[in-house]
Amino acid sequence: xxxxxxxxxxxxxxxxxxxxxxxxxxxxxxxxxxxxxxxxxxxxxxxxxxxxxxxxxxxxxxxxxxxxxxxxxxxxxxxxxxxxxxxxxxxxxxxxxxxxxxxxxxxxxxxxxxxxxxxxxxxxxxxxxxxxxxxxxxxxxxxxxxxxxxxxxxxxxxxxxxxxxxxxxxxxxxxxxxxxxxxxxxxxxxxxxxxxxxxxxxxxxxxxxxxxx
Numbered sequence: 001x002x003x004x005x006x007x008x009x010x011x012x013x014x015x016x017x018x019x020x021x022x023x024x025x026x027x028x029x030x031x032x033x034x035x036x037x038x039x040x041x042x043x044x045x046x047x048x049x050x051x052x053x054x055x056x057x058x059x060x061x062x063x064x065x066x067x068x069x070x071x072x073x074x075x076x077x078x079x080x081x082x083x084x085x086x087x088x089x090x091x092x093x094x095x096x097x098x099x100x101x102x103x104x105x106x107x108x109x110x111x112x113x114x115x116x117x118x119x120x121x122x123x124x125x126x127x128x129x130x131x132x133x134x135x136x137x138x139x140x141x142x143x144x145x146x147x148x149x150x151x152x153x154x155x156x157x158x159x160x161x162x163x164x165x166x167x168x169x170x171x172x173x174x175x176x177x178x179x180x181x182x183x184x185x186x187x188x189x190x191x192x193x194x195x196x197x198x199x200x201x202x203x204x205x206x207x208x209x210x211x212x213x
Contacts, residue, residue, distance in 0.1 A: 033172060033182055033186065034138075034167070034168065034169035034170060034171075034172030034178065034182055035169050035170065036141065037137075037138050037139075037140070037141045037142075037167075037169065037182070037185055038137050038138065038140065038141070038162070038169050039137075039140040039141045039144055039160060039162065040137065040140060040160060040161055040162035041159045041160050041161060042159075042161075043065055043068075043070050043132055043159065043161050044070070044130075044132070044159050045070055045071070045130075046070060046071045046130040046131050046132045046157075046159060047071060047072075047073065047126075047128035047129060047130050047131060048071050048072075048073040048074065048075050048104070048123070048126075048128050048130075048131050048132075049062050049065055049066060049070070049071045049073065049074045049075065049131065049132045049134060050075045050077060050115075050119050050123075050131045050132065050133045050134065051074055051075065051076050051077065051089070051093075051134045052077050052078070052112070052115045052133070052134065052135040052139075052143065053076070053077060053078035053079070053081040053083065053089050053109070053115075054081075054083065054135065054136055054139070055083060055136060055163075055165065056083050056084040056092060057136065057163040057164060057165060058134055058135060058136060058163045059083065059084070059089060059092045059093055059096060060096065060163065061134050061161065061162075061163040062074055062093070062098070062134045063093060063096035063097055063098050065132060065134070065161065066098050066102065067097065070132060071131075071132060072102060073102050073103070073104060073128075074093060074098055074102060074103050074104070075103075075104040075105070075106070075119060075122060075123075075131075076089045076090055076093060076103060076104070076105045076106070077106055077109045077114075077115040077118065077119050078106070078107065078108075078109040078110070078114075078115070079105035079106065079107055080107045090103065090105060104122060104126075106118045106119060106122060111197065112139070112142060112143060112146050112188075112192075113146050113150070113192065113197035115143075115146075115147075116146050116147045116149075116150035116151065117150055120150060120151060120154060120156075123154070123156055124154070128156065129155065129156055129157065130156060130157040130158075130159070131156060131157075131158055131159070132158075132159045132160075132161050133147060133158055133159070133160050133161070134161055134162075134163060135160075135162065135163070136162060136163055136165045136167070137162040137163065137164060137165050137167060137169070138165055138167040138169070138181050138182075138185060139162075139185065140160055140162040141185070141189070142185055142188060142189050142192065143160065144158075144160050145189065145192060145193075146192060146197075147160075167181050
């Protein structure tokens with residue numbers, strides 16, 4: 001092979017380098033998309049536990065944290081949502097041993113953004129300066145993004161503690177539940193980053209999800 005051929009191959013490789021870098025970066029992102037969604041902190045003492053509505057595993061964790069004396073109060077966001085055989089979130093928390101006088105509720109939230117928006121005034125009203133925010137493991141990255149934004153100038157310190165779910169973070173493409181959850185979380189995260197919040201945005205993003213699943 002002559003010198004000219006080597007030069008041509010070298011130039012071709014240089015021209016393809018950006019595409020190779022982009023391809024490797026995209027592949028790395030896809031493989032780690034599930035792991036990125038996961039976020040959790042070690043629990044710390046706080047004025048209150050803020051529990052976002054969802055599967056009963058979240059209530060289990062909030063009840064465990066309450067019983068372990070991490071906080072004397074639990075706030076249920078969207079407390080009327082039915083989540084277990086015991087009934088709505090309030091009834092489920094009571095069934096799990098959290099006493100009525102330790103529970104605060106709000107019933108207006110219809111989205112993660114609403115969870116943050118409607119819990120903040122309650123926090124301020126009671127003079128709380130710290131909270132443990134509880135949600136599912138796959139949901140916590142977006143929860144932190146939204147709560148950090150809404151609570152930014154409040155002076156309230158937030159600790160994010162995630163409950164375990166059936167989401168397969170390592171191989172998120174391997175089952176339909178994990179695939180749909182990944183697509184949903186990233187779609188909503190992009191929408192939130194672009195300023196789309198609340199139930200209307202949630203409905204629009206769910207429609208987009210419906211095009212693919």
